[in-house]
Amino acid sequence: MIARSTDLGDTYQRVKVPVNGRQVWSLAISPHDPKLIFAGTRPAGLIRSTDGGETWSEMPIGAAKVCSAGKTRLLSLTFTDVPGELYAGIEIDGIYFTKDNGETWTRFETTGGRALLGDDEVWKEDRPADIHAVTHSTTTQGHPALSVAMPIGYFRTEDLGKSWYQTRFPEKDRFDKGMFYARSIATKVDDPTVVFVGVGRRPPEHVVRGGILRSDDGGDTWVPVSPVLRSEVWAMASHPDMPDTMVAITLNGQVLVTTDGGLVWELIDHEFGETRALAITPLVS
Template sequence: MATAYVALRDRLLVCRGSGPTADDWTTATRLEGHSLECVAASTDAPERVFVGTFEDGLHRSSDGGETFAPLETDFVSQAVTSLAISPHDPDVVYAGTEPSRVYRSANGGDSWTLLEGLTDLPSEPEWYFPPRPHTHHTRWLEVDPFDPERLYVGIEAGAFVYSPDGGETWHERPDGSRRDNHSLATHPDREGRIYSAAGDGYAESDDGGESWRRPQDGLEHTYCWSVVPHPADPDRVLVSSASGASAAHTAERAESYVYRRTAGEGWHRLDDRGIPMGEGVVRTVFDDPALNASEAVAADGVVYGVNNQGLFVTTNFGDRWRPVGIDWDDALKAQAPRGLVVVEE
């Protein structure tokens, strides 16, 4: 059984099916009317789901998405912009906010601790989010799969930041890192490997974020948004991208694409593979259920992707995509999805 949680601007879709190739998917709508920003869940604790909203704080489900309740927190604001569940312990959860702060819970969200010092970094005065240039936010959080104390943070916009010691100290803007990191990913079989999809391009690290390289050959659209590696091959990567922010996020002006890269080769655009791309399509958000557990549940190239045309799945890492059989009406086609997480039981 697979459950896909699709965070849209004004609702959460809870989509359930017996597997990626099945036609028995059903959809329920949750948190309608809230302004959603992010979603997190783990196969290690599939009953627990977290959703961050921009105006109404953090919500949690303890019954696999059937019901949600707001959590009382003392966050700096009600704008929860990023979430991460530790691959080492599903009770350890991280939350990021606007303005940029990082919080940690060790008990599944019942209580939270501020990881201080992030905004004391020297580059903080240069951080800003263009639509609201007076502020900035924690766009992405990622826990290293080999070291539970090592945390990676993407600030939109301004810096890649990492902590080697659970937030006691922070290191910013290492050599070659991107400034406008939209999503980060790690690999369970390649220690030190990090992937970044950023507004200023793609980047990879092999030393836990301390230095970066920028393979761009063949990537014609460099406003990158979502990235996912193949769970059995860290050198195979999917990324979604566009020419700029409007083309990525605004349905009326959308034009986005999906690219794939393999070791020793440049990027190749996955035209005519079954996933919508091009004019009218906002950037795709990816998730691989094999990466949402402490032990991979299926390392066979299954990846889900959602954009304003629907939810899609590939079982061969992008060679061919098929739509997941759920209703996708005109109201959904006008939205740019905010987040996607898929768990398998």
């Protein structure tokens, strides 16, 4: 189901969409055209609206419907600075890329992840396609890149998956070496060389500990910027009109806010139950 609000969330109306019994797991609005909207589903599929959500049509992404974990899920969508370009991340079926607003797609996977594993970890053959979240980023050399959050750490490519940089995260301020299970990823809206990753301990311990790390060099190095949380950080959100404000949510409903561009994240008093997505918008008087 998809519902749309035209009054800043005070009321919602259901929108007719061709989901055919599927769940909607992701939404993205084009920064180049506010009437262009994509929605990702479970099992993995993609629907598109070109009129601000009035009507929708299925797009030929061609993703697998099942994987080793059951039904695939299109969890993450990110636009680039180039109109028409969009990345989609699927758990578990890799990364899909389009240059024509979804008319045609190229699929690729990560490589090199086995080198990140510790002595007590077991490699899974479908791991290169196990994509939790994707975001368009920029290297410190000014090269456009794709940054990816995966169960085994952070990955980045500048050439549509031909080569990858991959890493885990520093042990600092109680961020122990087990907190590498990356679930969410975001860039600072006015500086895509600044990357944030939401992490936690891998299942079944992902409801025990989590946090946020920040990179000022496009993902090369990382610093913890949040307190240690009670579960993994599932989602982060920002808005172009408030570039220094971001919010994040943990799986178990803790909410964090930063107003200094992500240098310091603080918990708010109110907590929710299980939470998987959030958004922020400026107040309009």
